Amino acid sequence: MGLLSYVAQRILLSIPVIIVISIICFGLIQLPPGDYADAYAALASSTGGGNVSNEYIQQIRERYGLDQPFWIQYWKWVKGFPEGDFGIAMSLQGTPVADILKERLPMTLFINFWALVFALCIALPIGLYSATHKYSLLDYLLTFIAFIGIAIPGFILAVIIIAISIFWLDSTYIGKLYSNEYIGKPWNFDKTIDFLKHLPAPIIAIGIAQTSNTMRIMRGNMLDVLRQPFIQTARAKGLSENAVNWRHGARIAINPIISRIGVYLPEIIATEMLVSIVLNLNTIGPLFYDSLIAQDMYLAGTILLVISVILVLGNLLADILLAISDPRIKYELM
């Protein structure tokens, strides 16, 4: 089977997965007792939005089919998704969810992507170094740091990073993703610089756990590879130690890491959610959290669905990457 048809089949297979996930998310929306429209009215009056007119509530009932059976409600909820209609956010004064997502989704993807890149860029060389200098002092030190890195939860790390940067480094580039004066402004050079200065904190807090993890795995992989006969052959040929390690060893040792990207993604996204809640970034995490606190389950369910779809696509991408990087992989559907 060629690569293209493999990709096509994988895409086709992920469609039913997404449909089932959307049903699960909708089930979640339905879990809390009570009527969405009533909850909306109660929330609007409690947050000082004034009393909502009965007509408006009737409109919401109509929009979500609240007095109709589960399947019709479900259909009314999902049918807009392909066209970009994600409903309205009750906890945000009825703003269309699509508008919020348009702003926050790219930011979320951006941060997650760079956290992953950060993790890989740091972990791979260190892992390789650890493996080629096995049982050296630095190897022990790095292993120790890696274990701590795995054990310390991202959100606690975020808290510590905030405190250190504000009180000891005197940095103001902390929390949020750009300074207050740039909120709602179009992107220009100054805003971009400001944005870049805000980036290190979340990326470190999110990436550190995966960095530590990858480092351990890379070290293990590399040690395994170095024991293989073809490495001995390479040495016997008289290749330099560098050529043996990098050209023959590292190239093989890196494959399992690529196949693990699919495993990393959910963990990175989960950490990103918690960290961005602590750092108050304008990504999906805090939005999800706020919607849960406000019991706006329609918004929460929609976000959960969006994140899951991102994950499905991420896994797809990881599989394709693996298929390209490792020609030994047969294009088999598991």
Place this chain on the structure above:
Amino acid sequence: MSGNSDYIHLTERQLNFKKFLRHKVAVFSSFVLFILYLMVIFADFFAPYGMLTNHKYYLYAPPQISKIRFVDNEKNFSWRPFIYRQVAKRDPKTLRFIYIDDTKKKDFIYFFVEGEKYKMFGLFESNVHLFGVKEGKLFLFGTDIIGRDLLSRIIFGGRVSLSIGLVGVLILVILGTIIGTVSGYFGGWYDNIIQRIIEIVRTIPQVALWMALASIIPKEWPSSYVYLGIVIIFGLISWAGLARELRGKVLAIRRADFIYAAEISGASAARIIRTHIIPNVFSHIIVIATLSIPIMIIGEAALSFLGLGIKPPMTSWGLLLTKLKEVQTLKHYPWLITPAGFIVVSVLCFNFIGDALRDLNDPHSK
């Protein structure tokens, strides 16, 4: 393996135990965890004060653990450690409480000190605590906003933090084992459906689903129900990994001759699974279970930290960290981060033990 002839007489379990002892870090971790669990089980005895006791003249008192001394300012040495009594004063400018050591008053620290009354497990009444001072107050890790001893709260909070992993994992193991082995053993359409379900459950980000479900727990429920609810949520959602791994193992074992032999002898499927399959995959179950506990400990901490998990009057390590959401807290009261240390240590220990067990189980895997 060394050529020691004693090994011949050892059962597999004894052999594995010997091998485990060779993992020094894992043995040490087990010891640390043993102490931690002992502490939280007998929390009333180990904690110097009650979980909710507030000392109203000691709001945000700093930790005294670094102020324990054997030599006083006049260079007199005493074998018994002591602390200078902490006295609260108001800062004339900021009106905040500041604490100074009164060098005239030495409070000696004793073991088995009589203090607050408690009823252990609601059965044994006593007032003996492991350590404490007879006069004055002793706050090794400082106090919180309303003057509750942080160390005592960490010990009581550990009951929730450390037990949620165990109970959650118990549910995970039961579900994962049943679903995984049955799926691997019977195969066919049942296996197909289970595999798809596992795939889907693994696609939804676990923490997000935990958060969503935890937020549905009614706010008016008492703490103990909330605790139960969270344990069930953790267990119900995390079985997919175990089930998937077990299915693979069972598929491999299923083709072994001894399973055919059992089938030919007329053993029922339930019997084969119980007496032949489960014992063979048991070590895998233990490894995955051990490595799942820290995930749940961190999960509980995150949920409680965000206010979606355990709620007062119960407490947990995550809930104790809630105050840190405000940036200034860590600057003014840095000791409030101590519970995070307990989280990291217990997670580390479980990870070390899990890694060692995995090594025993499958020396080739990494």
